[in-house]
Amino acid sequence: MACSDRETNNQENKKVDTLRSKTETIASETTDLQSEQQIVTIDFLDLVKHIDSSGFIGNSARFQKTYRRVNNQRPVKIDDYLFYELTLEETVLVLEHRQHVRERDEYEMERENPNTTQQKWWQNWKNHWKLNFELFEKVEKITIYFYVEKSLLDGTGNGIYYDGIIEEWEFPDAQSAKDAAEDLSRKNRMVYVNRGAYICYLDKYMYVFHSRSAGFYTPLKGFLTYFTDKTNATIPNEIKQ
16 A cells, blocks of 8 residues: 555544544643543534524533532543533432432431331332432433533623533433433422423433523523424423423
């Protein structure tokens, strides 16, 4: 093979499309990007581009400051947009919801009388609100995007800066994504306490739109509407009401 042919092949092998963007190790505001492969769907990337065009931007320093419990140590840059990889153990479902259930279970077990009104109430609560974690343990990959108003950075804001997180959960098949989305939809108000979340699913992916404050949900609703209108993603019935 001629040297020119080998050079051409080498160049082609280095090309990476937006679905399989391999991150270079470059400095961000608070940490170094890891040299590892990350996949996001075209639909998710398109949503992030829409968010950017709507006056919002990803910012790792702000993310670390306002969402301290969320792991931001695995950033991946795709088309100049900063995403983060999470494990199931690093999501709100585990950090807040499952931990709350475990702590309350331990508390109730310490009661001397096993038939108290409070214990009965707690059992009824679990029957209605506890997530079926077998559904979520099927997840194969979770990728999230954090955004905040650009006015925070350019000095044009008024001191209140809307922010939020959108998560893409990849499951092995479409039924698994649908089952997880419907379970989370029914119980989201006791998972994302005092704020709730917007959930939809598309093919083998579940999408979760949430923020740290109930007052920040107006932009999230707009982003959900854009995404579902553009992709025909399904919103479980509980969220439509």
